[in-house]
Amino acid sequence: MNIVEEKDGDLKKVIKLNVEEKDYADKVEETLRNYRKQIKMPGFRPGHVPMSMVKKMYGDQVLADELNKIVVGKLYEYIESNNIPVLGNPLPKDDEIKPIDPKTQKEFEFVYELGLAPEFKVEVSEKDKFTKYIIEPDDELVEKQIEYLAKRYGQVSEKETSEDNDMIFGLFEELDENGNVKEGGIQHKSTIALDLIEDEKVKKELIGLKPGDSVTLDPKKVSKGAMDMAAMLNISKKEAENLSSKFKFTVEKIYHIKPHELNQEFFDKIYGKDHVKSVEEFKKHVKDDLRKALTIDSDKKLEIDIIDYYINKLNLPLPDDFLKRWLLKTSEGKITEQQIEEEYEDYAKSLRWQLIENQIAKENNIKIEPEEALAYTMNLMKMQVAQYGGNPDAISEEELKKSAAQILANQDEAKKIYERIFAEKIMNLIKEKAKIKEKEVSYEEFAKLVSGKSNKFSELFNNLKKSFKK
The missing domain is CATH 3.30.70.1050 (Trigger factor ribosome-binding domain)
Known part of the structure; x- marks a missing residue:
């Protein structure tokens, strides 16, 4: 041949x-x-x-x-x-x-x-500068979180007429340019929380409604950004960003949430029986939980900044036309050419970072030994047991090893674990070699810094973010 x-x-x-x-x-x-x-x-x-x-x-x-x-x-x-x-x-x-x-x-x-793939090198050094944000929860943030928890554990009742702070469940139906329900348009049942609506005119239109009533509205006015609107209408973030249609919203049910009183029953529900015995103790625990969660979110923000920095710094060229054709062919008709065009930018960004990760690993001789994967999996199992209220120390080393080995014997699970270890090793190397300064910011300042990226952060962060005015 x-x-x-x-x-x-x-x-x-x-x-x-x-x-x-x-x-x-x-x-x-x-x-x-x-x-x-x-x-x-x-x-x-x-x-x-x-x-x-x-x-x-x-x-x-x-x-x-x-x-x-x-x-x-x-x-x-x-x-x-x-x-x-x-x-x-x-x-x-x-x-x-x-x-x-x-x-x-x-x-x-x-x-x-x-x-x-392009040929390139990645020099990681103190010339690469990043900021790690330190967010100390203030009293206002603690109160916001307590409000959220009180509603979450509060008493839900159904009612006939909507008032301020109620939640309205109903059907969203996309309208055409003539104001008629669009054939083949977006239809999805979801909930509108009146206390999160900032536009007073829109809020007023939604007060006084009863089941069966319909109103025409702009979904942007009853959601907090593209990610929130995407979840509300069951569409992608990109679709939400480009959506300009008005919607018909038909009320099905109206709910009122009576916040839980700050009493012992409430404390026990959240932290376990008799673990917290006063409002002061409860606030301290909430503040500690906020601090831990926001530290995780700050770490995530740092990692996003690191990824964006190297992608932009290296600006790796790709065979775009070839990759688009390859994606279309391998999809076997499951995605269209238009979908590939719309989503290619995100795919290319992910591919560039994968290439950069692999090059950093190659230049720094980063490897994962089977013993590392086993130890990592055992630690994940301990964390999961603790997360669900169990005692990880009650499980013997032998049992943990056996269970971890069984997980790693599954090819798909092993791939996920090795990818997690690999990603952590790359990030740790960059954090060791690059220059990272710490900066204290308020929660609101941090929320502005990550605007548009909320889906990458914790549920706690996003729940809090909704409670702050823009």
Whole structure:
């Protein structure tokens, strides 16, 4: 077999594989002989059907199958032996696909195009500067969290007419430009929380409604940003950002939540029986919980900043046209060309960071040993047991090891765990080598810094964010 490699513009290559008769003849003959043994045909004993008839019946298909196996195998063998940094998988070059005619051809040419990863280096040093935000919960934040908890554990009752601070459950129906329900438009049942609506005119229109009543509204006015609106209408964030339609909202049920009193029963529900015995103690615990949660969110913000910094700093080129075609082909009709165009920017960003991570690992000899994965999994199990109120120390080391080994024996679970360890090692290396300064900010200042990225942060953070005015 003759293999020729050609450059095809930036970050693309064309591989031509010329298959000669000697490359496939023996394998095709062997496969047809096996077919012959299995064929049952009237007038012939099993295994004695004439070979000419077998070839006539199955020859073309067997040849096509064997050619495909040989070509794909040799192609990947060539890529691996020549260390070609491919992105995605090879694609047959559509404009050079030639029909196969087994009756007249003995040699066949197959042409594939490859998308290539760019060559680059990543220097991580003190020249790379980042800020870690320290958020100390103040009294206002503690009160907001207590309000949220009191409502969450409060008494819910159904009522006939909506008032301020009520929650209205109903059906959202997208309208067309004439104000009619749009055929094939967005329809979803969701809840509007009146106390979170900032536009007083809109809030006034929603007060005094009863089940069965309908109003026309702008979903942007009854939600807190694109992510909140996406969840409310069961659409993607990108769809929410581009949505300009008005909606018909039909009331189905109205709920009033009476906040729970700050009493012992309330304290016990949240922190366990008799663990907290006064409002002062309760506030202290809430403040501690806030501090822990916001520290996690601050760490997440730092990691997002690190990722964005290196992606923008290196600005890696990608074979975009090839990758879009590859994504479309491998989706097998599950996504459209338009969806790929809309989502490609996010995909390309994720791919660039993956390339950067791999290069950092290569330059710094970062590896994951099986013992590390086992210890990491055991620790995850301990954390999960504690999270659900159990005592992790009650589980023996032997039991933990056995359970962790079973988890890692599952290929999908093992992949997730190795990816988590890998990502943490990359981040830890960057945090050690780069320059990170700490800066104290208020919760509201921090919320503004992460505006538009709320889906990446904790549920606690997002619940609090909704309670603050813009």
